[in-house]
Amino acid sequence: MLTADGAKRVLASHGIPTRAWSGLQQSRPELFVEERTRLLEEQMRAFAAGIGVPLGDRLEGVADDDSAE
Incomplete structure (x- = not known):
């Protein structure tokens, strides 16, 4: 089992802030x-x-699949 620090490192390595993870745990995917x-x-x-x-x-853009050309 991961320690709290280990879990934070795993989340950070995947670009997931702890506040975002809390949102999933609270069934708040929008958070x-x-x-x-x-x-x-x-x-x-940066x-x-x-x-x-x-x-x-x-920074939002079009997510069309243009790889089939």
């Missing part, structure tokens, strides 16, 4: 999505800034 989206957006913005790529205000 999971909101918190994970927030974390991933922060990480993406990465992009580090390589000099400006990002707009909204």
